[in-house]
Structure formats: C-alpha cells, structure tokens
Amino acid sequence: MNEPLCKRLAAEVVGSAFLLATIVGTSIMGAKLAAGAPAMALFVTSTSAGAMLTVLIWLFGPVSGAHLNPVVSLAFSANGQLAWRDVLPYGLAQLAGFAIGLWSAHAMFELPVLQVAVTARTGAGHWLAEAIATFGLILVILGCVARRPSVVPAAVGLYIAAAYWFTASTAFANPAMTLVRALTATPAGILPQHVFGFAAAEIAGAVLAILAGRYFWPAPR
Amino acid sequence: MNEPLCKRLAAEVVGSAFLLATIVGTSIMGAKLAAGAPAMALFVTSTSAGAMLTVLIWLFGPVSGAHLNPVVSLAFSANGQLAWRDVLPYGLAQLAGFAIGLWSAHAMFELPVLQVAVTARTGAGHWLAEAIATFGLILVILGCVARRPSVVPAAVGLYIAAAYWFTASTAFANPAMTLVRALTATPAGILPQHVFGFAAAEIAGAVLAILAGRYFWPAPR
C-alpha cells in the first residue's frame, strides 16, 4: 500500500462502482425473477454482495486497502493506518464510485439512469440495526487486520452476507453508499429524507467499534 | 490467548451476543419475508448462523478462544487448554452475551424485548438429534484444533450450517444458548419446559465426543 494517492483513489472508485453495481443490479434481477418471493430476492442480493466484497478486497486491498466505505477509512485513520489527510479524498472517491456503479446498474437493465428512491427506511429499530451492523463490521475489520490479516476479505464478505439478514435494516453500514442509494427507485433505495438517520447511526456504531477495538487489540500489527 | 480473564470474558460476551442476534434476527426476517416457505426461512438462518460463527471465531479466537458455548469450554478444559476455574466464568459470560444478543434482535425488529418461547421441541428423536449434533460439533473442534487449527473457524461454520438440516432439531448444540432461547417467541425459541431435555442430550453428546477425541487425537498439538 505504498501506491501513489491517485492510484489508490482509482482503486476505491472502481471497487466502489463494482460493489454498488452488484447490490443494485442484483436487487433489480432479484425483483424481476423472484416476484412474490422476497426472501429469495434478498438472499441473492446478500450472497452476491458478500461474494463481490470478498473479491474486491482481495483485488484492491493491496492497492488502496479496499475500504469502499468512509467509516472504514475513518477507522484506519484512527488506528494510524491511513493518513488523516487521505480520509476526505477516499470518501469522495467512494461516493464517485458508488454513483458510477448505481448508474451502470440502471443502464445495464435499461432503466432510467437518474432516479430518486421510494423506499422508506426509518425508525428506532432501523437505526439501532444500522448502529449494530456497522459496529460489527468495523470490529471485524479491526480485529482481523490486527490478528489474522489474511482472512479479512472472507470475513467481511461473510459478515455482510449474514448482516443483511439479522438486522432489520439489511445492513447498509456505509454512510457514503447510503447517500448514493437515495438515487435509485429499485428495492436497494432509501428515501432521501431517511439518509441522515442511517448515516448518523452508522457513524455512531463505527465510533463505538473503534473504542472497542482499542480495548481488544491495543497494538494492531 | 494469554489475555487477562476480563478481556477474554468480554470477547465471549460480545461474540455470544452477535451469534444469537444473528440466529434470532435472521429467524424473524426469514419468517417475515419467507412466509409460507419454511425451507427458505430455515436456509437463510442456517447460512447466516454458519457465516457469523466463522467470522466470530476468526475475530475472537485469538482473544478468548471464541468458545461461545459452555460444552466447548468444557471440552477445552478436559483437554488442558482452558483452566478448570475459567469454565464457570466463561459459561456466565456466554449466558450474558446470549441474553444481550436475543434482546437486541427483538429491539431491532421493534418487538417486545421480554418474551417467552412458544415452540415445542421435545421427544426422543429431538434428543438423539441434539446428542449427535453436539457430538459432531465437539469432535470437529477437537480434531481440527489438534491437526489443522487454521481451518477451525470455517469447519465450525460449515458444520453448523449443515447440522441445521440433517438433525431433526435444527442443531442447537449449545446448553447456554438453549436456555436463553426460552426467552423468545420467535421461531428460534424453545418452550422453557423443553430446555432440560435438550441440554442433557447436548452434554451427553459432548462427553462422548471428548472420549472419542482422546482416542483419535491422543496428544493434541
């Protein structure tokens, strides 16, 4: 990871694009092929998203760290593994990548590229779920990076595949992706006015995980 | 695993909480999205539970061993890998974690936090199934710890995902978790009066596995 910043940002863009193209594209395909079977539609989304995450972290981990998530970048900065001045560029690259991925998914399925979400996702249960989902995600990353770095890609993929199901909110766990998912009317979307609650809960969960990580793994290797 | 006891117990609490939150949360989501398709509901629970178990053992294995199950702690003590005086604190930490996880799942789905189970799970077939499921779980752990320690997390996750299906009882295989699952009216529950039969069968299976493990792997490395 001694790559120049521009190459690291390019990796974050391409990785984020593939990640959200997978989530949105699969949710379109799932809704089409599994009409009336919402569990099947969510299952294909959860397994595809988990599989793609694992692949992308294998692929871009050695280039940029494959954060694909601003709270992951934040956690690495808090741990001294990413320069603080790189957090904002990483976040912007992730936003750009998510937008490219979302619009690519719309284009592949010949839907209007520009859309606005119609799915309500709000309430205390959903916020608690996002906080727990993000707490777990960041804890898994920090702990495995500290003690078993070779399993990070598989651990993140399996965690997210499971988190889709045990949280009431399907585990967005990513404030930048949450924001961009306001731009799709497919089942992967979230009403724009509900983005703030999700993002705040996700950030709270991430901060708690950073604190817990310092207790469990005080000197990450 | 030379961590102080308090940190090891904290790992058992957090790990146990995530494990039961996954099982209960997924069973709620599965019942909601797969109404009328019980195989799909059980399949998402079995795969999510297996995936989360693997992740949690990767994460907390280097801290506490990630037992998440009193009969696992018992088996390690019988093998000299955990001090006998730590078995009870581990068991209490697991109980506390399971309660936190179960109540968190209820809260995420905006259900009453305090519930009592309504699902009957009893009879000779179920007891035989719990004994076999726990026998296999402990044997897998002892054998892989002895000969292929790096695969233990994946082996436990895959074993449990399969055991959900081949046992008539969906493989609780964990007396502390069985007890706490009397506190949920979701499909993951077990009637309080049926807990004792399950727990006794699980302990019997574990004891047999400890004996079989001594035959197969007499000097664990």
Place this chain on the structure above:
Amino acid sequence: MNEPLCKRLAAEVVGSAFLLATIVGTSIMGAKLAAGAPAMALFVTSTSAGAMLTVLIWLFGPVSGAHLNPVVSLAFSANGQLAWRDVLPYGLAQLAGFAIGLWSAHAMFELPVLQVAVTARTGAGHWLAEAIATFGLILVILGCVARRPSVVPAAVGLYIAAAYWFTASTAFANPAMTLVRALTATPAGILPQHVFGFAAAEIAGAVLAILAGRYFWPAPR
C-alpha cells in the same frame, strides 16, 4: 496417516456415518419443509452434503485419508498411497458407517429404522451421469492431492455440491453409499434393482479417472 489400521477404520466408520446421516437427514427435512419446491429441497441437500464432506475431510483426512468412498480408496491404492490389502477393510468400514448414518437419520426423524427404497434411478442418461460424476470426483482428488493438497477438502465439497445439479442422477458417485441408499424410502433412496447399474457406471468412471490422472499428474507428490 501412520495411524494403526483400527483407528483408520474407526475414522472411516464415523466419517461415513456423518456423511450419509447428512444426506438422508437433509433430504427428509427438505421434503418436509420444501414440499412442492423440489429445487429448494435438492439445494439444501447439495449444500449440506458439500459442506459436511469438506468438514469430514479436514477432520479425518489426517487420520485415515477420509476416503468415505471405496473408489477413492481404490484410486489411492492404484497410486501407491494406500496398501492394496487395506482396500477391502476400508470398503467394509465405509459400508458399516453408511448403514449407521442412514439408520441414525431415520431414528432422529422418528421414522421406521428399517426401510427399502422406492425411488427408481435407472437408464442410459443416469448411468452416463454417474460415470461422469465419478470420473470428475476422482480426477479432482488425484490432481489436487498431487499439486495442491491443502485444497482437497474444499475442492471435494464444492465439486459434489455442483455435481448434484449438473448430473441427471444427483451424483451418487460412490458404490458403497449407493448400496446402502437402497435401505431408505426417503427421497435419498434408490431401488435395490437399480444399484448395480449405478455402481458399475461409477466404477467405470473411476477407472477412467485413474488413467487420466496418470497422464496429467504422472508422479504425484
């Protein structure tokens, strides 16, 4: 694998028992929960069987080789990795284990222990499928043992999970297990009079794979 023969045979018995208990138990559970959705029922059987196979080879591979299949024992003997005089005891241990596993599955689900199969499985398509399935299985084992021994458990599990679906016969690929599956009236069974055709096709596929393996990997390491 310098274990005494009696311990190796015990490993083959226990491993074979868990393998067939998984296949038969899951097919009973699948038929019960996925009535009217045969693809779902077969999917849970294929994934559970594949997962359990991987676990069992991790567990018993260092003890007995975890053949769990007489044509696997035959292939290892042909390659000089198992004494010829051990092939028959291995086969008998596998038969005994399969019988124990099948009857255990019946008992767990409170079905009559002694049954006779009712499912017809015959014809040129099925025989071709069994020959191809077994050819692939033995080739995967010989090639991975020769060049990438650490992936054998995962490779066998993934291969069998896929082979359930691409063969017309759901890939028994195991003459001893085929014989014992004549003793169950669950969906996992095969009519006694159809066992011979399956077993002959499996042995033919295995012999071809041994020859192909000698071409591809002449000096296994």
Place this chain on the structure above:
Amino acid sequence: MNEPLCKRLAAEVVGSAFLLATIVGTSIMGAKLAAGAPAMALFVTSTSAGAMLTVLIWLFGPVSGAHLNPVVSLAFSANGQLAWRDVLPYGLAQLAGFAIGLWSAHAMFELPVLQVAVTARTGAGHWLAEAIATFGLILVILGCVARRPSVVPAAVGLYIAAAYWFTASTAFANPAMTLVRALTATPAGILPQHVFGFAAAEIAGAVLAILAGRYFWPAPR
C-alpha cells in the same frame, strides 16, 4: 506450467467440458425442478458454475493455467505469461471442450444431442453488461495473479457467481463459450444471430481490463 503443449491443451479441453456441462446441466435440472421459480433456477446455476470454476482452476491451474476462456488466454499473452503462438490452440481446445461438455449435458438428460438455441439475448443493456462482466473478470484475474495468486480460483468462482446476478445478461463473459451456447435450446442458450454482439462486447471489456491492469499492476509478479 512447464507442461508440454499437448498436455496443457488436454487440460483446457477437459476443464472446459466440465465447466459447460455444469452450466447447461444445471440449467436443465433447474428448469425441471424449479418450474415457475426462475430465481431459484438461476441461483443453482450461478452457485454451481462458481463452485465448479473454483474447483477446475485448482485442478488444472498447475497444468495449463486453467484459462477456459479465450479472453483470459489473450490477457495472459498480453502480459507475457502465455506465448502468443499458444493463444489459438488454447482457443480451439476451449471450443472443443465446450462442445463436448454441452453435448454431454444433453446426453445425461436424454435430450437430443444436437440443438439450436431459442433464447434471445441482445440489446444495448445486454452488451454493456457483457462488457462490464468481462472487464471485471479479467481485472480480477490480472490483479489477483499479480498480488495474491493463491486466491485466484476462489476469486474467479465468487466473481462469476455474483456476476450472474448483477449483470442483465447473466455474465457469459467468454466468447468461445458464447459461441457454443448457440447449440443448446435449454435456458443456457443464445440465439446464433446474437452471438456476435455478445462476443464483441466481451472482447471490448477484456481489452479495457488489460489496459486498466497495466495501470494498477504494472509489473505482475
């Protein structure tokens, strides 16, 4: 991979045959068992294809590289990892293997061996999807070969399993296989007149990935 060309071509033939037999066989079995549940039928195909790809790359990677795809052979040649003069023989071996696999699948299911496809697959969305799917596939291969060669088999399998779902075209991502899939009237087929558009999009995606790979991993190890 210092094997003689004839052995490498034999590996490409056998590997390609098993890959397409899996895709076509599973799509026949899926259509039969999951009539009216197209998501389930596609899910078993995507998971079986991904699992078999991983197994085949483990098995034949050390022999021929297990390209099983002419644009993969092209990418390795562009990177200096395959002699240019071997690209055409590899492509012909892949075509031959795909034909053998497709006809074997028909024979196993007792369908007419010679068929012509009936499924229309065309339009800008599908072409964009094939370009993106192939871009991602080649990028994953080049990046993992450069930095984490041991995960290539799992990465390709997981990528393809996910790509089935997030692309509108179910990710053929392979011009030779696309051509041969014009010879099946099963759900895996593609109308002969639609082959050219798919193949052109796949080649375009592959060329872009080769260029992107040079930027991200300039000196592959």
